[in-house]
Structure formats: C-alpha cells, structure tokens
Amino acid sequence: MILVVDVGNTNIVLGIYKKESLLHHWRLSTNRSATVDEYGIMVHNLFHHAGIKVEDIEGVIISSVVPPLMFVLENLCVKYIKKTPMIVGPGIKTGLNIRYENPREVGADRIVNAVAGIEIYGPPLIIVDFGTATTFDYIDEQGQYIGGNIAPGIGISTEALYQWAAKLPRIELVKPKSTVGRNTVSSMQAGIIFGFAGQVDGIVERIREEFGTSPKVIATGGLAELISSESRSIETVNPLLTLEGLRIIYERNV
Ligand SMILES: Nc1ncnc2c1ncn2[C@@H]1O[C@H](COP(=O)(O)OP(=O)(O)OP(=O)(O)O)[C@@H](O)[C@H]1O
Ligand SMILES: CC(C)(CO)[C@@H](O)C(=O)NCCC(=O)O
Ligand SMILES: [K+]
Structure with missing residues (x-):
C-alpha cells in the first residue's frame, strides 16, 4: 500500500x-x-x-x-x-514536458492533475480545478503542459462578497430556480453559480480559438459537480484526479 x-x-x-x-x-x-x-x-x-x-x-x-x-x-x-x-518537484520524473516559462513555478497540484489527465483521458485537454484558486491547465495535442489560468476560487470569492457588503448574507451554494434572482439569496446564488460556470465556458472557448484545438474538458475539486452541471464545456468530473496523478507519479519513480 x-x-x-x-x-x-x-x-x-x-x-x-x-x-x-x-x-x-x-x-x-x-x-x-x-x-x-x-x-x-x-x-x-x-x-x-x-x-x-x-x-x-x-x-x-x-x-x-x-x-x-x-x-x-x-x-x-x-x-x-x-x-x-x-x-513532487525538481528531481522527480513526471513524464510531463512543461512549457511554462519557468517550469519550477507551476504548482505541484497542477502538474499532478495534468499527469493524471493525460494518462486517463489523453491529450489535448483542459483541466479545471475548483480549489482555493480556480486553475485551468492546457495540455496540447502532443501532451505538453503549456500553461493556463489562475483565477480567484469560488470559496474565497464568495467569502469576500459577504464580508465586504453589509447586507449580503453567507448563503448555501445551490442552483437557484431562475437565472434572474428575485430575492437576495437567489440573486447571489445565480451570480455565483452561473457566473463561475460562464467563466469556465468563456476561458475554454478562448483557449480553443487561440490554439485551434478541441481539448476535452475535465473538472476536479470540491465544487466541480455543482459548476459542471451548469457549464456547457465541462465533459467529465473526476473528483479523484489529483490522487490518481500522485499514484501514477509514484509508480514512475520506483
Ligand atoms: N458547498 C460549499 N459552499 C461554499 N463554499 C465551499 C463549498 N465547498 C467548498 N467551498 C469552498 O471552496 C473552496 C475550495 O474548496 P475545496 O474543498 O474544493 O478545496 P480544495 O480543492 O481542497 O482546495 P485546495 O486544494 O486549494 O486546498 C474553499 O475555500 C471552500 O471553503
Ligand atoms: C494556483 C494554486 C494556488 C492552486 O492550488 C497553486 O497551484 C500554486 O500555488 N501555484 C503556483 C503558481 C503557478 O502555478 O503558476
Ligand atoms: K486541489
């Protein structure tokens, strides 16, 4: 074990x-x-x-x-x-060709996700991880790690909203009935859930256009399920992607 x-x-x-x-x-x-x-x-x-x-x-x-x-x-x-x-860091074989300007700068979690994504789904790929930050990683057709996006995460963004606006409460993150909220709670739910789902669709579309490829989009992280049901571009949710990547990298180094 x-x-x-x-x-x-x-x-x-x-x-x-x-x-x-x-x-x-x-x-x-x-x-x-x-x-x-x-x-x-x-x-x-x-x-x-x-x-x-x-x-x-x-x-x-x-x-x-x-x-x-x-x-x-x-x-x-x-x-x-x-x-x-x-x-996971310098000196460990990941099998990943990292094309970041400075490969040592990429978060280890993003590398681990990319290794698992390539092994399980094959390139080209976009991996979206909804954690403290929302990260997007683009892996091209040759399986090279190109880079991606780092955006404020859903949890910390939502926290900032109610901390900085006196009349906004802490809310439960569930999908509201309508896109147009007609009370404070459902307006916030719509803004957060449809807003972050739209962020994914927008970034994915821009990557597709800029690189002229059609990567599969895989999501992971605590809120992946909720956002992916509202996103048009997320095809698969794999909550265990990071753990799988760690197992794969371990095997490549023993
Ligand atoms: N149901 C929820 N409602 C509101 N916020 C949530 C909910 N679930 C998770 N969060 C918040 O979303 C953020 C990411 O949570 P998650 O459990 O995905 O973390 P994580 O993937 O372990 O992140 P990291 O790897 O960065 O530690 C946290 O700030 C967390 O407080
Ligand atoms: C972006 C986070 C915080 C996501 O966990 C992490 O991957 C990190 O600290 N990365 C370092 C910066 C980078 O990946 O370019
Ligand atoms: K994570």
Whole structure:
C-alpha cells in the first residue's frame, strides 16, 4: 500500500492505494500552525479507524503548494510512518514536458492533475480545478503542459462578497430556480453559480480559438459537480484526479 498526500491551501487530502485501487481517502483542513505531532496524531487516528498498520505502507508521495507545511509533512512521514516521502518537484520524473516559462513555478497540484489527465483521458485537454484558486491547465495535442489560468476560487470569492457588503448574507451554494434572482439569496446564488460556470465556458472557448484545438474538458475539486452541471464545456468530473496523478507519479519513480 502507498500513501498519497496533496497539500492545498484549504485542504490536505490523503489517500491509500493498493495497486491501482483507492482504498481510503480523507480530507484534513490545512493549518499552517499545526505541528508534526498534531498531524501525526491525526494520521495515526485515521489509520487506526481504517485498520491500516503503518508497517503496511511501502512508500509515501506528497505534492504541496504550501511551502511552510512541507517540512511538517516530511517529518511526519519520517517520525510516524518511518518512510522518507517522495516529493513532487525538481528531481522527480513526471513524464510531463512543461512549457511554462519557468517550469519550477507551476504548482505541484497542477502538474499532478495534468499527469493524471493525460494518462486517463489523453491529450489535448483542459483541466479545471475548483480549489482555493480556480486553475485551468492546457495540455496540447502532443501532451505538453503549456500553461493556463489562475483565477480567484469560488470559496474565497464568495467569502469576500459577504464580508465586504453589509447586507449580503453567507448563503448555501445551490442552483437557484431562475437565472434572474428575485430575492437576495437567489440573486447571489445565480451570480455565483452561473457566473463561475460562464467563466469556465468563456476561458475554454478562448483557449480553443487561440490554439485551434478541441481539448476535452475535465473538472476536479470540491465544487466541480455543482459548476459542471451548469457549464456547457465541462465533459467529465473526476473528483479523484489529483490522487490518481500522485499514484501514477509514484509508480514512475520506483
Ligand atoms: N458547498 C460549499 N459552499 C461554499 N463554499 C465551499 C463549498 N465547498 C467548498 N467551498 C469552498 O471552496 C473552496 C475550495 O474548496 P475545496 O474543498 O474544493 O478545496 P480544495 O480543492 O481542497 O482546495 P485546495 O486544494 O486549494 O486546498 C474553499 O475555500 C471552500 O471553503
Ligand atoms: C494556483 C494554486 C494556488 C492552486 O492550488 C497553486 O497551484 C500554486 O500555488 N501555484 C503556483 C503558481 C503557478 O502555478 O503558476
Ligand atoms: K486541489
């Protein structure tokens, strides 16, 4: 069994794979001030609850876009799992040809998503990840990672709206009955859900026009299901894309 870990700015997602099947997965909130021992206890409890023994873990792979937590997670692996983790970054074989101006600048989560996307769906592709930020990654017909877009995420954008407007409440993100809201809550729901669905369609259309290709559009991340049902361009939702990518990269490096 292997442990795969994706450290995002909002959540840390952990998965246990036995060969190609995901046996367990968990989500912890990202806490920049948590210590090695605090995360150690959480992982210990999750393993205990799932009946997993630390000795059964052959290896660990981590991708992180939160540099201060890298040290904590690396040490957690050494201290509590007795394994030095593989870290997605320089020196790791991903099999991906990255055409970003500075390949080291691309977030590890975007690289991991691209690797999984190419393996599962084949190029050309656009991957949309609805996390803290909404990211778009364009992979061309040759399977090269070209680059993409980074936009404010749905959660943080929505949070900013009610924090900065005194009469706007915190709302539940569900699809409203009409495109034209006739009360505050449904107006906000329409603005957020149709607005972000339209953002995806708009960006996808621009990429298609600029590159003259017809990439498949795959979405992942917490709100992917909700937005994709309103988007004309998203074809497939794969909530486990990042974990799959970590498993694939691990296999390419052992
Ligand atoms: N049902 C919801 N209603 C409102 N906001 C939500 C909902 N689900 C998630 N969010 C918000 O959307 C953002 C992204 O959440 P998600 O669970 O997709 O994070 P994530 O993919 O783990 O992100 P990261 O990888 O950046 O940590 C967060 O800011 C979260 O608070
Ligand atoms: C954009 C985020 C925050 C999405 O998690 C992450 O991929 C990141 O910090 N990326 C670094 C900048 C870049 O990808 O160009
Ligand atoms: K993510």
